[in-house]
Amino acid sequence: MTLSVGWLSALAVGVFSALVLQKLCFPYFWREFFFMLKLVRFGVKLELSDLTSSICTVLDKFIEQAQRTPNKPFVIYDGNIHTYRDIDQRSNRLAGVFLERVKLRKGDCVALLMSNEPDFLCVWFGLKKVGCLVAFLNTNIKSKSLLHCFNCCGAKTLIVGSGKASDLMEHVDSLLEDNIQVWAMTSQSENPRVHTLLDKIQGASDQPVPAVLRATTSLRSPTLYIFTSGSTGLPKAAVITHRQCLFATVGLWAFGATADDVVYIALPLYHSAASLIGIGGTIELGATCILKKKFSASQFWNDCRKHNVTVFQYIGELCRYLCNQPKTEMDKVHKVRLGVGNGLRPDVWREFHRRFGDIKMCEVYGSTEGNLCLMNHFGKIGTVGRSSFFNKLLFSFDLVKYDTEKDEPVRDQYGFCQRVKRGETGLLLSKVSTSNPFFGYAGSKQLTEKKLTRNVFRKGDAYFNTGDLMAEDQESFMYFRDRMGDTFRWKGENVATTEVAETLAPVDFIQEVNVYGVEVPGMAEHRAGMSAMTLRPGLTFDGKKLHEFVMRDLPAYARPLFIRLQEALEMTSTFKQQKFKLVQSGFNPSAISDPLYVLDYLQKSYVPLTDSIYQRILAGEHRL
Numbered sequence: 001m002t003l004s005v006g007w008l009s010a011l012a013v014g015v016f017s018a019l020v021l022q023k024l025c026f027p028y029f030w031r032e033f034f035f036m037l038k039l040v041r042f043g044v045k046l047e048l049s050d051l052t053s054s055i056c057t058v059l060d061k062f063i064e065q066a067q068r069t070p071n072k073p074f075v076i077y078d079g080n081i082h083t084y085r086d087i088d089q090r091s092n093r094l095a096g097v098f099l100e101r102v103k104l105r106k107g108d109c110v111a112l113l114m115s116n117e118p119d120f121l122c123v124w125f126g127l128k129k130v131g132c133l134v135a136f137l138n139t140n141i142k143s144k145s146l147l148h149c150f151n152c153c154g155a156k157t158l159i160v161g162s163g164k165a166s167d168l169m170e171h172v173d174s175l176l177e178d179n180i181q182v183w184a185m186t187s188q189s190e191n192p193r194v195h196t197l198l199d200k201i202q203g204a205s206d207q208p209v210p211a212v213l214r215a216t217t218s219l220r221s222p223t224l225y226i227f228t229s230g231s232t233g234l235p236k237a238a239v240i241t242h243r244q245c246l247f248a249t250v251g252l253w254a255f256g257a258t259a260d261d262v263v264y265i266a267l268p269l270y271h272s273a274a275s276l277i278g279i280g281g282t283i284e285l286g287a288t289c290i291l292k293k294k295f296s297a298s299q300f301w302n303d304c305r306k307h308n309v310t311v312f313q314y315i316g317e318l319c320r321y322l323c324n325q326p327k328t329e330m331d332k333v334h335k336v337r338l339g340v341g342n343g344l345r346p347d348v349w350r351e352f353h354r355r356f357g358d359i360k361m362c363e364v365y366g367s368t369e370g371n372l373c374l375m376n377h378f379g380k381i382g383t384v385g386r387s388s389f390f391n392k393l394l395f396s397f398d399l400v401k402y403d404t405e406k407d408e409p410v411r412d413q414y415g416f417c418q419r420v421k422r423g424e425t426g427l428l429l430s431k432v433s434t435s436n437p438f439f440g441y442a443g444s445k446q447l448t449e450k451k452l453t454r455n456v457f458r459k460g461d462a463y464f465n466t467g468d469l470m471a472e473d474q475e476s477f478m479y480f481r482d483r484m485g486d487t488f489r490w491k492g493e494n495v496a497t498t499e500v501a502e503t504l505a506p507v508d509f510i511q512e513v514n515v516y517g518v519e520v521p522g523m524a525e526h527r528a529g530m531s532a533m534t535l536r537p538g539l540t541f542d543g544k545k546l547h548e549f550v551m552r553d554l555p556a557y558a559r560p561l562f563i564r565l566q567e568a569l570e571m572t573s574t575f576k577q578q579k580f581k582l583v584q585s586g587f588n589p590s591a592i593s594d595p596l597y598v599l600d601y602l603q604k605s606y607v608p609l610t611d612s613i614y615q616r617i618l619a620g621e622h623r624l
């Protein structure tokens with residue numbers, strides 16, 4: 001008896017100390033373990049459904065949800081409630097019209113050009129009910145890229161939202177010439193060759209079309225094309241399979257959201273974040289979403305209070321806009337508890353917590369087309385997730401040494417890449433395999449091949465090149481450092497533009513800042529640091545103060561040499577800072593109407609950049 005008690009207590013002490021040791025050495029172990037367990041269980045179920053051909057797509061999930069909770073609000077838009085049944089029935093009507101009037105057939109590809117509105121979902125689901133592939137077009141699309149988009153995904157039909165129909169009219173002729181039929185979500189059309197849909201839905205039946213039309217036999221068959229914005233050049237059509245859609249839809253659930261949550265979606269639906277993580281996530285949970293046509297920083301918190309929003313989707317810039325709003329005593333009065341998104345910079349992240357309280361911010365790292373996804377479910381500031389043991393079981397990725405000058409990975413004497421040491425910045429590559437496939441871009445083998453890096457660690461292997469430079473800390477947390485190409489070289493040193501921007505952010509008169517490198521004539525291989533910035537309302541640019549700041553906080557090579565004051569910083573359509581145009585326009589004061597300043601070490605200040613200084617820089621008489 002005594003013996004067994006002694007043995008038991010020894011065991012208990014042993015287990016206890018093992019747990020303590022584990023807590024000390026691996027404080028994130030269990031949180032990671034349970035999080036991953038959730039995902040792995042989901043993944044296993046998914047693969048089993050593929051083997052047994054009982055795949056439940058996102059659309060199937062929606063239809064099930066509409067049967068389970070028909071009267072539950074699914075989308076609230078502009079103050080109007082659309083229940084699960086409403087959206088289901090309207091998409092049935094549309095599916096009927098697509099079959100009978102538009103003569104669409106299973107497997108056809110249809111392009112969708114609509115802004116955020118409930119009908120975006122009805123048309124999307126209606127098309128999927130008929131078994132069509134759907135290509136989401138960016139609503140900012142320019143005429144030049146429009147035809148290109150049709151060519152890459154092979155769409156022969158375009159459906160235009162009511163608001164977009166008039167914008168499109170000038171391009172309609174070229175579409176029609178290419179034998180693309182155009183259908184608008186309107187009742188009347190000025191152009192007799194543009195067909196109308198709204199009038200036809202009215203009389204259509206709200207009964208479902210045959211389920212066999214939407215059935216799919218493989219998780220790996222494409223279901224959507226989503227265009228990703230190339231920073232230069234034409235958009236690329238990423239091929240999205242059912243499997244990717246289904247994984248994206250469990251994001252909110254994995255972060256702990258439930259059917260009782262109210263999800264705020266103000267990002268454009270033509271991107272995967274809003275359509276798959278946001279709408280798909282709402283369906284997976286059986287929750288309600290507040291859909292916004294556009295994000296508005298001044299309306300955001302009022303909306304959240306009005307609708308009891310608990311979860312919102314962000315990109316870093318949105319949080320920055322929110323922090324830049326005037327403070328009010330209502331700032332912390334809301335029920336928002338979770339933010340899901342990406343690109344939140346550490347300074348904004350901290351400020352966001354200070355202003356709006358304890359909202360768990362979960363960063364999701366992964367591109368639409370990529371084969372890697374990292375999730376920071378810890379809410380740990382500044383990181384995109386953890387390169388843990390469990391994560392490595394699911395995804396195989398590595399950080400490799402990167403040559404910023406050549407814009408490519410460093411190769412050793414045998415032609416292979418080298419892993420960076422912990423703490424060092426490297427290029428993130430993700431191995432392409434059967435469990436983590438890369439489906440590439442529709443209509444272009446060449447673009448697909450360009451995203452791949454081959455022979456990385458051995459002959460014949462292939463990795464998806466994320467184009468992101470990251471570093472991993474001692475606790476295996478991953479930190480975003482820079483976008484490939486967002487680093488430039490000056491006087492033999494690499495300048496990481498986002499790092500400089502983050503350092504400048506605390507300067508009191510700066511509202512927003514964008515750092516980039518400009519070419520100086522006569523110094524071909526170098527880029528001089530330049531920073532475009534906007535000023536906080538009521539404050540003025542103080543060259544002396546900025547000089548003092550950069551001298552203290554930035555190494556010599558990283559100090560911006562030129563400053564460009566702007567009324568507003570230009571953003572790309574995905575709210576990323578527009579650098580390309582700024583780089584192109586350079587620093588010539590006679591060509592730029594914005595106020596320009598140059599760093600002057602003698603006067604210990606940033607002084608206005610005059611024509612004569614500019615000429616002396618070109619002549620090499622003014623030392624930079």
Ligand SMILES: *[C@@H]1O[C@H](CO)[C@@H](O)[C@H](O)[C@H]1NC(C)=O
Binds near residue numbers: 306307308
């Ligand atoms: C929000 O929550 C409050 C209190 O829980 C409740 O009284 C109110 O009706 C809710 N509003 C909406 C739009 O659900």
